[in-house]
Amino acid sequence: MASIADILAVHKDREGPLLPILHDVQKAFGHVSEDAMREIAGALNLTRAEVYGVVSFYHDFRKEAEARPVLKLCRAEACKARGVEALVPIADNQSRVKVEAVYCLGLCAVGPSAMVGDTVYARLDDAKFKMILEAM
Amino acid sequence: MTVRISDDAVAIACGADEVAAAFIAAGVAVERVSSWGMQWLEPLVDIDGVGYGPVSVDQVADIINGKVPSLGRIADHPFIATQTRLTFARAGKTRPLSLDDYYASQGWLGLAKAREMGAEATIDTVITSGLRGRGGAGFPAGIKWQTVARADGAQKYIVCNADEGDSATFADRMVMEGDPFMLIEGMAIAGFAVGANKGYVYIRSEYPHAIAKMEAAIKLSAHLVAPFVVEVRVGAGAYVCGEETSLLNSLEGKRGEVRAKPPLPALEGLFGKPTAVNNVLTLAALPWILTHGGDAYAAFGAGRSRGTMPIQIAGNVKHGGLYEVAFGITLGELVNDIGGGTASGRPVRCVQVGGPLGAYLPPAQFHLPLDYEAFAAADALVGHAGITVFDDTVDMAKMARFAMEFCAIESCGKCTPCRLGSTRGVETIDQIIAGKNVEANLALIADLSETMKFGSLCALGGFTPYPVMSAIKHFPEDFR
Missing domain, CATH: 3.10.20.600 (Ubiquitin-like (UB roll))
Known part of the structure; x- marks a missing residue:
């Protein structure tokens, strides 16, 4: 697994390297820890507060790792029009998978839709949604 | 027999990979192409121009044996035949990462034309075309570039806004996944016109397929657009970064907070340098405009x-x-x-x-x-x-509430009308839904909307009143 120092070395000569660094750290470690923020701040000559501010601003970065598998369920207007809200109780009635809201996956004519990692699902109904959750 | 199946995110989400694998397992070669855009028919299987869809894996053998009724010729389908496809001329027909396919379908002609006529004439052509920013604001693209071209500074940037976060929008995604070279060519034309040698494509992280295609296409075409250099940057789940100034902050590695304008990004944009920020569709329209002329587009x-x-x-x-x-x-x-x-x-x-x-x-x-x-x-x-x-099952009070809720979730927090107004809006609509002081609360929402509309720094707070007030105006029965 790459270390923070490895990730910093890859990006240090880029313009505006902070987001690419945070994406790589998030991907490698599942979160951006307090220690990681300290190391990144030192390398980029930023204050810890600046790095913390960026980490906390963006929905993609987590300060603590999520132990459960994550499914992103689109709750935006087009998926609402296609009935996503009826699937929410299924998500609420289980706790093994963390179901997060996402606002639009760009699959707006074939919703309700969801994403697990980079895998996308469309035309969800109760049965299909349950099957995906159970397979995770 | 040439079998074509899309590999865009909609097709894949509807099972196109499994269908393609079934054809291959049956000994039939499959070309993965861009999507025609008839999403209710995905996975759409195109066999020598004749369509089948939506296709499931268990139909594959019967399709090969001619036992499944077809949709007829795809190009003659009323949904396709009645369109005027300039930007999406290649949709459904070419392999997204095939330079051969792109060359064979008028690819790179627009860039060649721009280089031949020079930067100033290129901008004039775009002004003649009447092209306006496709991201939503509708600002004349040629005028924006003129401003960037005339700005002082050795370093200038093209920034492509591919942070397509609006629900019901997927045209940017389809360009990037289906015809990435067209976007790269458009960016190179814009860079040539304004004197920028570097372009960033800021793609939202919810679009992994678009990110992969763009990165691959940039590598394959680097020598064709040089000295212009294109780089992908990935967003991090903030809707507000679709606003151009917060997008620039995000590219710089900062919180995606909105900047006050002026200064315009055209004069002081990315890293304080003159920057043309354009939507994917604006840039993607350029190869056609340069190839066929501004007048042809304006027609x-x-x-x-x-x-x-x-x-x-x-x-x-x-x-x-x-x-x-x-x-x-x-x-x-x-x-x-x-x-x-x-x-x-x-x-x-x-x-x-x-x-x-x-x-x-x-x-x-x-x-x-x-x-x-x-x-x-x-x-x-x-x-x-x-x-x-x-x-007719939609509850418009719930949709109005969601508009405020969405604004509250996605507000960057910089200006008060958006940051606080959205939360107060949710609370007030909750009161209305609960039947408490309905008339007084509706008046409060109208007042709050005015404040958000005129007091917010950007369109997030400024336009949230549109869905809210239009729901109240056109569907008053849902609020009382």
Whole structure:
């Protein structure tokens, strides 16, 4: 697994390297820890507060790792029009998978839709949604 | 027999990979191409131009044996035949990462033409075309570039806004996944025109397929656009970064907070340098405009809205997908004739045009032509031309509440009307839904909306009142 120092070395000569660094750290470690923020701040000559501010601003970065598998369920207007809200109780009635809201996956004519990692699902109904959750 | 199946995200989400694998297992070669944009038919299988769809894995053997009725020739399908596809001319026909396919379909001609005529003439051509920013604001693209071109500074940037976060929009995604070289060519033309040697494509992280295609296409075409260099940057789940100044902050590695304007990004943009920030569709229109001329593009359209618009028909609609047509088509034609009404078969109650910040419009407004000015006059937005269709089961008070809630979740927090107004808006609509002091609370929402509209720094707080107030205006029965 790459270390923070490895990730910093890859990006240090880029313009505006902070987001690419945070994406790589998030991907490698599942979160951006307090220690990681300290190391990144030192390398980029930023204050810890600046790095913390960026980490906390963006929905993609987590300060603590999520132990459960994550499914992103689109709750935006087009998926609402296609009935996503009826699937929410299924998500609420289980706790093994963390179901997060996402606002639009760009699959707006074939919703309700969801994403697990980079895998996308469309035309969800109760049965299909349950099957995906159970397979995770 | 040539079998073509799309590999865009919609097709894959509907099972295209499994269908393609089944054809290959049966000994049939499959070409993975861009999507035609008929999303209700995905996975759509194209066999020598004849369509089958939506196809499931268990139908594959029967299709090969000719036992499944076809949809006829795809190009003759009314959904396709009635379109004017300039930006999406290659959709369904070419392999997204094939330079051969791109060359064979007029690829790189626009860039060659620009280089031949020079930077100034290139900008003049775009001004003649009447092309306006496709991201929603509708600002004349040529004028923006003129400003960047004339700005002082050795270092200038092209920034492509591919943070397509509006619900019911997917045209940017389809360009990046289906025809990435066209976007790269468009960026190179823009870079040549304004004197920028570096371009960034800021793609939202919810689009992993688009990110992968763009990165691959940039590598394959680097030598063709040099000395212009294109780089992908990935967003991090913040809707507000679709606003151009917060996008620039995000690119710089900062919180995606909105900047006050002026200074305009055209003069002081990325890292304080002159920067042209353009939507994917604006840049993607350039190769066609340069190849065919500004007048040819301006010949399409209505009023001051020239050219074509890739319209996205989505939500509870029977025939959803990508429909590119000249400005001026009416909302009713789009929803009823082309979209075929609702997927549920129930009556259409309303549509939302222009994403989460766009107005809700009832069928009584379906005479409106798609045209920036006509929509503005009706207190509505064309925006990125996404249309979400709702049937008569929709509760408009809930949708108005969601508009405020969405603004509260996605507000960058910089300005007070947006940051606080959205949360107060949710609370006030909750009171209305609970039947408490309804008239007084509706008056409060109208007042709050005024404050947000005129007091917010950017369109997130400024336009959230559109869905809220249009829902109250057109569907008062849902609030009382």
